[in-house]
Ligand SMILES: [Zn+2]
């Protein structure tokens with residue numbers, strides 16, 4: 001029995017050499033030419049969601065006859081950005097993919113994740129109407145820690161696909177903020193006030209800006225970025241993110 005255990009352990013490295021990688025979501029071996037990190041099957045199982053969402057902020061929102069197509073939050077407090085859409089909800093496989101991309105260093109997922117976004121025709125509508133792309137920035141110390149800004153990687157990927165430029169280092173984060181996850185809506189707003197700045201406003205003057213981020217939770221980050229972009233001369237701001245929490 002002991003010998004068998006020993007054998008099993010000894011052959012594990014060999015297996016890893018012969019089968020270099022398996023899908024980080026379902027575990028099956030990756031064999032397709034395009035497959036890296038996650039298999040095509042897992043990508044195809046991501047639920048792309050459009051239609052029954054608030055026409056402004058893109059929140060899941062089930063319409064009833066005779067009701068406005070805009071959620072109560074947007075009616076009471078109209079966002080500064082025109083529209084936000086994402087590929088789907090921050091749940092299931094999409095959530096796993098974003099965690100792999102953002103926290104586990106699988107930068108190569110930027111390509112298939114950008115492709116998922118383009119599957120949503122409402123996202124494609126937005127992409128057709130903008131002049132330039134701006135990623136939501138990270139504070140320089142956080143970016144150094146992570147090694148990349150996931151929003152910037154996505155912005156570059158989208159730029160390659162639609163042929164519109166990314167304006168880098170125009171919107172910058174000048175103050176480190178607390179992680180938004182643990183904060184209430186009101187605290188989130190306070191946490192972000194004055195955290196962003198626009199450098200070279202000439203680059204966005206009169207332009208229709210596409211703001212790109214990974215996850216849209218309460219929308220307060222996008223809201224604060226849109227506020228400063230409009231204040232600095234952008235004619236309008238639309239937002240796309242991978243997922244809506
Ligand atoms: Zn898989």
Ligand SMILES: [Zn+2]
Pocket residue numbers: 054055056057058059070071072073074075
């Ligand atoms: Zn809304």
